[in-house]
Amino acid sequence: MQSKATTVDQYLSEVPYERQEAINKLRKVILKNLPKGFKEGMSYGNMGYFVPHSIYPAGYHCNPKDPLPFAGIASQKNSINFYHMGIYTDPKQLKWFTDEYAKTGLGKLDMGKSCMRVKKPENIPFALIGELCSKITVEKWIAMYEKNLKR
8 A cells, every 4th residue: 555645654553553652663663773874755656775866877677767666665455665776786795684583582574575465563673674664774785786677
């Protein structure tokens, strides 16, 4: 479910009450750990973290008017979703994340290619997501993106 919100604050005000604490905490963890250069804003109807055009003028290949996406948070009908393009493009990052998630004791990981879905807000691995967000700098993300784009 994509929001029509145009700002993060507007998006947050639309989040169901029972998810607001978890989503605000997840946002704070991401912002605290995200390397310098990434920006927060609305992206594809959800909260997004991306490389702005001021750093990467080419933008996203699917729509160059959009900045290069990196991560995101979405409040969906049945889950809170966290998206991270680094685990989609880098098998080593994916393995590290899934191995570390298994150690959390939070149960089975519900994950797509870049999307982790969490049905219960109390099962969000905040510290692990923070650590994941800290692992890839803007420069490293651009290099990974361009390498995968050329394939």
